[in-house]
Amino acid sequence: MNYLRASMTVEEAVAHFSPDRNEVQEVYSETDEFIGYLTVEAIAHAIHCGELTRPIREFVVPEVSLPDQERQASSQAQLHAFFQSPTCQIVFNALYDGVYITDGAGITLFINQAYQRITGISEQEVIGVHMGNLIKQGIISVSASLETIRTKRPATLIQTIRNSRKIIVSATPVLSAANEILYIISSVRDITELIRLKHELDSQKLLRSDLPQADQTGLENVVLGTATRSLFRLADKVAKTDAKVLLQGETGAGKSMIAKYIHARSARSSEIFMELNCAAIPGHLVEAELFGYEPGSFTGALKQGKIGILESAHRGTLFLDEIGDLPLELQVKLLKVVEENQFMRVGSTEMRHVDVRIITATHRDLATLVRQGLFREDLYYRLNIVTFEVPPLRQRREEIVPLLETYLEKFNEKYNEQKKMTLECYEWLTNYDWPGNIRELANLVERLVVTTYHDTIDVGDLPGFLQQVLPRREPTSLREAVARLERMMIAEALQNHKTTRAAAEALEISQSALVQKMKKLQMRVENES
Numbered sequence: 001m002n003y004l005r006a007s008m009t010v011e012e013a014v015a016h017f018s019p020d021r022n023e024v025q026e027v028y029s030e031t032d033e034f035i036g037y038l039t040v041e042a043i044a045h046a047i048h049c050g051e052l053t054r055p056i057r058e059f060v061v062p063e064v065s066l067p068d069q070e071r072q073a074s075s076q077a078q079l080h081a082f083f084q085s086p087t088c089q090i091v092f093n094a095l096y097d098g099v100y101i102t103d104g105a106g107i108t109l110f111i112n113q114a115y116q117r118i119t120g121i122s123e124q125e126v127i128g129v130h131m132g133n134l135i136k137q138g139i140i141s142v143s144a145s146l147e148t149i150r151t152k153r154p155a156t157l158i159q160t161i162r163n164s165r166k167i168i169v170s171a172t173p174v175l176s177a178a179n180e181i182l183y184i185i186s187s188v189r190d191i192t193e194l195i196r197l198k199h200e201l202d203s204q205k206l207l208r209s210d211l212p213q214a215d216q217t218g219l220e221n222v223v224l225g226t227a228t229r230s231l232f233r234l235a236d237k238v239a240k241t242d243a244k245v246l247l248q249g250e251t252g253a254g255k256s257m258i259a260k261y262i263h264a265r266s267a268r269s270s271e272i273f274m275e276l277n278c279a280a281i282p283g284h285l286v287e288a289e290l291f292g293y294e295p296g297s298f299t300g301a302l303k304q305g306k307i308g309i310l311e312s313a314h315r316g317t318l319f320l321d322e323i324g325d326l327p328l329e330l331q332v333k334l335l336k337v338v339e340e341n342q343f344m345r346v347g348s349t350e351m352r353h354v355d356v357r358i359i360t361a362t363h364r365d366l367a368t369l370v371r372q373g374l375f376r377e378d379l380y381y382r383l384n385i386v387t388f389e390v391p392p393l394r395q396r397r398e399e400i401v402p403l404l405e406t407y408l409e410k411f412n413e414k415y416n417e418q419k420k421m422t423l424e425c426y427e428w429l430t431n432y433d434w435p436g437n438i439r440e441l442a443n444l445v446e447r448l449v450v451t452t453y454h455d456t457i458d459v460g461d462l463p464g465f466l467q468q469v470l471p472r473r474e475p476t477s478l479r480e481a482v483a484r485l486e487r488m489m490i491a492e493a494l495q496n497h498k499t500t501r502a503a504a505e506a507l508e509i510s511q512s513a514l515v516q517k518m519k520k521l522q523m524r525v526e527n528e529s
């Protein structure tokens, strides 16, 4: 029997319990006075309650029956002998997956050869060592066994080995008839390779160049997820007609791209595609820009007058971006173009005829603008024969990795670089909300390619706001603000507690409520136990 000091913390005492020692130890005060016994159950209970820093004097019992001590010692010795036995070694070493076995207090009893192959960790480093110490030494990032000791339930989590390799660990407790944990068996699988394969598969699934005539339309680098693919399929269908198309969606989500594709696949493809962003120029100039003007029709006008974009687009396609920002007085003039193909230049009384296909886009909700009296209802219905709802990037996260790869390739070529991104970086960026959508993603990749000094772009190279995985812009509604706060608290709890179960406990909600909330907030549910 060993002797322990009463002032020792639970954490310090744990190291004194190991498989080849007696599982009951005497505890003495600083003045060598016998205080009582510390049993392995008491230690396990203290760990379970998170009392690692408390002195063990709080957990001693005055007496333990000798038969109990002997029984424990002998069952422990039997267990230890079993793990050392050739049969056990042969069986566990035959497995392709790693196996890690601890006792009920979290002290390592056994690791198989596959575990050593996957992690590079040797028996000498871990046998007889408490899982808490392995975390402290930075050998593993988190412990599924400790999680299982805490909850007495199976736990699965992703563990980082010495800060690089990622493995998935599933721990299962073996319980005694009295519901005490006897030992914990964990199976271990390397997922670094799996993540890479998944990314490769995602990229292959999202074909980048199978749009018809992609090379001729300059759209050979389009990434097609499920949602985008059906949008482009619809675009292909409406391209054959002159039906008015309204594209709705957030800025940078790909509306212009679809407009260009419709033009490229239409009978007008050999004619011009003209684009006017109604929000980019002051209201009073939009009319002159759109319809053109006669010589000397207003101060600052060109002497010889100017042909408007509408007229320039004759026989081709006119794409009016941010149509929601078109001033009301111009909306009536646009209605005439839409209904009768007629318009007048500024300063002219002559009605002109034009043949254009009009495609419009907006990031605003036009139906709401109509209700608010800011957009003409008749024009709305005229423009809105076919509506495309282009989803924001955060609602098609499966496209993020292929987009990152596409743009990495593009900017590597442009700047003659050979940059790569770490898997962590891909994971991180997949979790980000991308308020500026694909445009923001492309800009970020270009910035990273240009500004990083090394060939591998890692999480540390990301701008600060992205490292917190928080969108930059201010919330525009109470609902958005609440969602932001929820997302932040959940991310923090997950970072601190590693599994959804532990995070849910810390947040004082059920695990299923947490998982549901995460799905609603489009957060990745990774460490589910």
Ligand SMILES: Nc1ncnc2c1ncn2[C@@H]1O[C@H](COP(=O)(O)OP(=O)(O)OP(=O)(O)O)[C@@H](O)[C@H]1O
Pocket (backbone or CB within 6 Å): 221, 222, 223, 224, 228, 249, 250, 251, 252, 253, 254, 255, 256, 257, 258, 321, 363, 403, 438, 439, 442
């Ligand atoms: N599916 C896609 N695959 C690859 N790149 C894309 C895709 N969709 C859009 N992009 C790229 O993202 C950028 C932004 O797209 P686009 O200009 O079409 O967005 P938008 O919705 O029209 O934005 P805004 O309303 O601000 O004009 C462009 O550089 C475009 O080439």
